[in-house]
Amino acid sequence: MEGASERIVVESQAFRALLQSCGYELVTPVVDANGGGNLLPHNIEAFLDRLDEAGAEEVFILTDLEDELHVRTVRDRVAHQRVRFAFVAVKALEAWFLADTQAMNAWLKTDDFFEDTPEQTAEKPWERVKQVAAERGARGPGNKVAFAKKAVTHWGFSVEHSSAHPSCPSARELIEFLRSTG
Incomplete structure (x- = not known):
């Protein structure tokens, strides 16, 4: 995850239930990279080692688009052979x-x-x-x-609710990916 907010969302009961319904299991602790720059390939090895020790079989990234113009640019920047897919919240998780x-x-x-x-x-x-x-x-x-x-x-936030919004395709992409691959 890019940061603490993403980690909170991914570790939530709602997200865990979503993962389970799609055939995935969340391996904890979820890695908080403390910023998108720490997800770059030359920085990610230490995180991958921790995930290996925790028994992760597949690795996904959740990061923000921020000021970048194209999701593909962010995905290319964080691409790593061990990362199955990078989900990019447009413009940011908020x-x-x-x-x-x-x-x-x-x-x-x-x-x-x-x-x-x-x-x-x-x-x-x-x-x-x-x-x-x-x-x-x-x-x-x-x-x-x-x-x-x-x-x-307290307020029942879930990525599934966000994905149902007609103008939130980045959340919808995450949900559709999980449902189609799990």
Whole structure:
């Protein structure tokens, strides 16, 4: 995983249930690379060694697009012979939070929130999350990690919900890949 928020999502009960339904099992601990640069091929060997020790049979990466223009560029940058597939959240994982209408409504204590284009926010999706809080008079989201924890444990966030959003193809790609290969 690129960072702590991704790790929280992947280690969640909802994600584990998704993996199990697709024939996969999550090997823990999930590796938090502490930034996308640490997923580059020359840095990933130490992580792969830890995954081997934990018994991982296949390795997947979840990283953010950030300011890159093309998903393929990010995938090429993190490509490694041991990595089966790299999932790229567009623009960042927080877009998936915006796409989960159910979780966002739970956080905002409303039933009318819908983000039209969560992967095409004017700035980074995290800035949009903060803007939504301000617009809705909700308590601020805090930091990214605290928000991810609450989204998963209190508001029912799931990648499956995000993948159902008509404008969140990166989450849908992850779900479709898992379902078609597991």
